[in-house]
Amino acid sequence: METINVLWFKRDLRLYDHAPLRQALESLYATLLIFFFEPSVIQLAEHSERHWIFAKESLQDLQNRLRPYQAHIYIFENEVIPVFKRILEKYKIHAVFSHQEIGQKVTFDRDKQFKKFCQAAQIQWIESKKDGVLRGLKNREGWNEQWVATMQTPTEKVNLTKLKAVHLEPSFFENYGLLNIENQKFTHDLQKGGETLAWRYLKSFTQERIVNYAKHLSKPAESRKSCSRISPYLAWGNLSIRQVYQVMQAEKEKFPFLQHAFTSFESRLHWHCHYIQRFEMECSMEFKNLHPAFDAVRQEVNPEYVHAWQTGRTGIPLVDACMRCVNATGYLNFRMRAMLVSFLTHHLFQPWQAGVAHLARQFLDYEVGIHFCQFQMQASTMGTASQKIRIYNPTKQAEDHDPEAKFIKTWLPELQNLPTYLAYEPWKITHLEEHLYKFKLGIDYPYPLVDIEESARKARDTLFEISKTDFAKRETLRITQKHSMPAYIAFG
Numbered sequence: 032m033e034t035i036n037v038l039w040f041k042r043d044l045r046l047y048d049h050a051p052l053r054q055a056l057e058s059l060y061a062t063l064l065i066f067f068f069e070p071s072v073i074q075l076a077e078h079s080e081r082h083w084i085f086a087k088e089s090l091q092d093l094q095n096r097l098r099p100y101q102a103h104i105y106i107f108e109n110e111v112i113p114v115f116k117r118i119l120e121k122y123k124i125h126a127v128f129s130h131q132e133i134g135q136k137v138t139f140d141r142d143k144q145f146k147k148f149c150q151a152a153q154i155q156w157i158e159s160k161k162d163g164v165l166r167g168l169k170n171r172e173g174w175n176e177q178w179v180a181t182m183q184t185p186t187e188k189v190n191l192t193k194l195k196a197v198h199l200e201p202s203f204f205e206n207y208g209l210l211n212i213e214n215q216k217f218t219h220d221l222q223k224g225g226e227t228l229a230w231r232y233l234k235s236f237t238q239e240r241i242v243n244y245a246k247h248l249s250k251p252a253e254s255r256k257s258c259s260r261i262s263p264y265l266a267w268g269n270l271s272i273r274q275v276y277q278v279m280q281a282e283k284e285k286f287p288f289l290q291h292a293f294t295s296f297e298s299r300l301h302w303h304c305h306y307i308q309r310f311e312m313e314c315s316m317e318f319k320n321l322h323p324a325f326d327a328v329r330q331e332v333n334p335e336y337v338h339a340w341q342t343g344r345t346g347i348p349l350v351d352a353c354m355r356c357v358n359a360t361g362y363l364n365f366r367m368r369a370m371l372v373s374f375l376t377h378h379l380f381q382p383w384q385a386g387v388a389h390l391a392r393q394f395l396d397y398e399v400g401i402h403f404c405q406f407q408m409q410a411s412t413m414g415t416a417s418q419k420i421r422i423y424n425p426t427k428q429a430e431d432h433d434p435e436a437k438f439i440k441t442w443l444p445e446l447q448n449l450p451t452y453l454a455y456e457p458w459k460i461t462h463l464e465e466h467l468y469k470f471k472l473g474i475d476y477p478y479p480l481v482d483i484e485e486s487a488r489k490a491r492d493t494l495f496e497i498s499k500t501d502f503a504k505r506e507t508l509r510i511t512q513k514h515s516m517p518a519y520i521a522f523g
């Protein structure tokens with residue numbers, strides 16, 4: 032029986048700066064390249080078709096680039112262990128190489144089972160850390176220094192000419208969900224996946240688009256061009272954070288007048304890993320509040336409120352425009368994401384759990400660690416001492432960041448004929464204006480679900496009262512001690 036290695040691609044769909052691939056290539060044995068679309072993951076409420084299309088586009092890009100090396104990634108729509116059992120009927124597996132995965136409970140449980148499987152079958156499973164995130168930390172002492180050191184270490188050199196790829200016989204894997212996606216075409220208006228495109232986005236950002244980064248960061252329309260838009264490529268590992276960090280450092284030298292923009296971008300690369308690290312250390316955040324004092328409120332879900340929020344029918348224009356935009360395009364900037372969650376959890380006073388899966392399905396860049404941490408952060412259930420109860424006023428956000436209501440009118444065409452001030456607050460329309468602009472509140476566009484000033488006041492008072500209790504203060508201290516990070520990357 033031939034002895035082989037297996038390279039298990041996970042959310043690291045690239046050929047460069049790839050430690051498991053480099054390790055597999057340095058070994059004596061030929062390597063089987065493999066990827067799984069696992070039914071147990073596909074069926075999670077947080078995933079949607081757009082994620083799988085992005086992954087397939089990324090895989091197609093890899094297949095094209097592996098062809099000159101006579102290599103191919105075998106893609107299975109199946110659970111991991113049954114396929115490995117089948118492989119073992121033909122081959123002896125020396126080692127499996129992969130990146131560590133910081134995912135939802137389903138993938139964490141799968142990894143535990145896979146570890147046992149490997150032990151029983153005497154297979155070495157060699158996992159490499161991903162993006163400087165460390166497994167099993169008790170607190171953050173020294174974390175940042177290690178992260179910076181990882182970012183500054185040269186990227187992994189992958190010499191593909193050394194690749195001796197294993198070729199499977201498809202007939203032997205009949206009924207095992209072996210997929211051929213080579214000629215599949217996907218029609219959509221979302222960002223397309225793949226390492227090749229990822230580099231184009233990164234370069235056009237660091238060499239051109241960054242000029243307006245700081246100015247447009249919070250603007251719902253302009254940020255779509257002026258932010259990097261690399262997040263889905265990071266989520267699927269088309270780029271490593273280290274690659275981005277090193278490109279950013281090199282470009283920063285060339286543009287001294289853009290120091291502020293580069294520094295803001297650099298902080299965000301830190302945050303990316305910081306939140307994934309936090310989730311790694313507190314994975315129960317997938318299900319419950321990090322700060323237990325807030326368990327006492329927002330226990331009931333109002334399905335009508337949640338439906339109106341998900342479909343962009345709350346009657347608050349910027350909220351609805353953002354939701355319809357992200358539902359259609361898979362992208363929103365940070366501030367607008369934060370405002371959507373704040374509106375759900377403060378103004379509508381719903382538990383964050385009522386909305387977390389919906390937005391995960393819409394965001395093309397869905398990244399478990401960031402997403403759950405940010406949801407809890409914006410819902411004020413995170414509980415670190417630096418966290419304030421932050422409630423966004425959607426009308427003020429619109430006035431500040433969508434000056435002529437262009438973004439609102441793009442996504443809410445029913446408000447097209449209204450003057451800017453009424454596009455921000457259609458509930459203020461008079462009887463005369465309804466005739467003038469041929470617009471009927473309650474028919475053309477819904478009445479607002481809540482009075483935003485009143486609902487914000489109520490939420491702030493309730494949450495503030497809770498945060499003052501002795502129990503809440505003790506918990507805040509505990510959480511802060513475990514998760515605190517250096518002040519220069521912290522934000523209030």
Ligand SMILES: Cc1cc2nc3c(=O)[nH]c(=O)nc-3n(C[C@H](O)[C@H](O)[C@H](O)COP(=O)(O)OP(=O)(O)OC[C@H]3O[C@@H](n4cnc5c(N)ncnc54)[C@H](O)[C@@H]3O)c2cc1C
Nearest residue numbers: 258259260261262299302303365368369396397398402405
């Ligand atoms: C409720 C909520 C949910 C979110 N869910 C996700 C998610 O699932 N996946 C995701 O990648 N980001 C998430 N974010 C963070 C942030 O909004 C996106 O990373 C950012 O908008 C992506 O756009 P960009 O690549 O153009 O960002 P840029 O501003 O160009 O930033 C560059 C990179 O830094 C990282 N980054 C930027 N802002 C943050 C932040 N606040 N926290 C952590 N990392 C950050 C991202 O990797 C991003 O690609 C969420 C934010 C909120 C408020």
